[in-house]
Ligand SMILES: Nc1ncnc2c1ncn2[C@@H]1O[C@H](COP(=O)(O)OP(=O)(O)OP(=O)(O)O)[C@@H](O)[C@H]1O
């Protein structure tokens with residue numbers, strides 16, 4: 624058992640990538656950090672802005688998930704110190720809940736000398752989220768293709784193409800995953816299912832072989848994005864016009880409201896695409912934060928960093944002033 628404090632760095636994630644509803648995810652270079660230590664009395668500290676509403680008692684998701692790890696390993700550690708700082712905006716479609724779950728799993732497992740395997744952690748995470756796309760990407764990094772059938776989750780990890788960049792527009796409003804799932808139909812016509820199956824399969828093949836030119840054809844969806852469009856003014860126009868403005872493909876990120884475009888980092892139409900993204904949301908009076916990100920190849924990991932989370936939060940907010948350039 625580790626008696627000291629462990630720190631875990633967890634990447635954000637984007638789920639679905641268009642047609643891969645609930646089965647495709649990619650990690651992004653935007654992070655959350657969780658500190659965890661065995662304690663005499665439970666204490667939870669949140670650093671930085673943007674975590675309003677996250678509970679500070681034992682109903683906190685990170686605390687609850689840590690207890691699941693201990694229970695699975697046959698250990699009892701009911702009292703914990705938990706510190707958290709996250710640069711991943713909550714409830715925006717960038718996998719904040721998955722980052723909390725995965726961070727809790729990896730940190731708690733580190734405290735008990737990694738008694739659980741990565742596969743055990745992945746099973747717990749998929750069971751909790753009920754779809755393995757965000758948690759798989761945050762846990763393993765890169766692109767994760769996965770299923771969860773209600774009992775077991777299986778996955779294969781792909782390495783993202785080194786020239787792929789990701790342009791995101793993060794609206795200022797929140798959209799809970801539950802709300803964005805409630806607008807989806809419970810039954811779909813066979814033709815629509817075939818449409819998504821074929822596009823999702825082609826997208827995975829394009830990502831696996833580095834065929835960037837095929838992404839614009841493959842990154843099309845009929846299962847969830849059309850039904851969610853009314854919740855995100857501007858999304859439909861951006862998805863329809865992104866390729867003409869230089870994107871490799873575009874999609875709603877997870878359950879939204881963030882939208883993203885995959886971009887060839889060597890392309891000279893990046894500014895044109897960013898301008899199109901800005902003007903589309905501006906026309907719909909939706910305030911967005913625009914950021915250039917990259918796929919993250921590394922999953923959640925314990926890091927040796929002894930600076931306080933308070934100073935990490937300060938450092939990150941200074942960096943955020945320069946955001947937006949690539
Ligand atoms: N660090 C955290 N600690 C505790 N709870 C958290 C933390 N991060 C997120 N959550 C919980 O997860 C909720 C957001 O989950 P939700 O699935 O709606 O959005 P998301 O994960 O940001 O987006 P998506 O799943 O579409 O990518 C928050 O409202 C909060 O309850």
Ligand SMILES: N[C@@H](CCO)C(=O)O
Pocket residue numbers: 638639644645646754756757800803804847877878
């Ligand atoms: N695949 C999920 C991701 C959000 O957690 C959805 O689109 O609802």
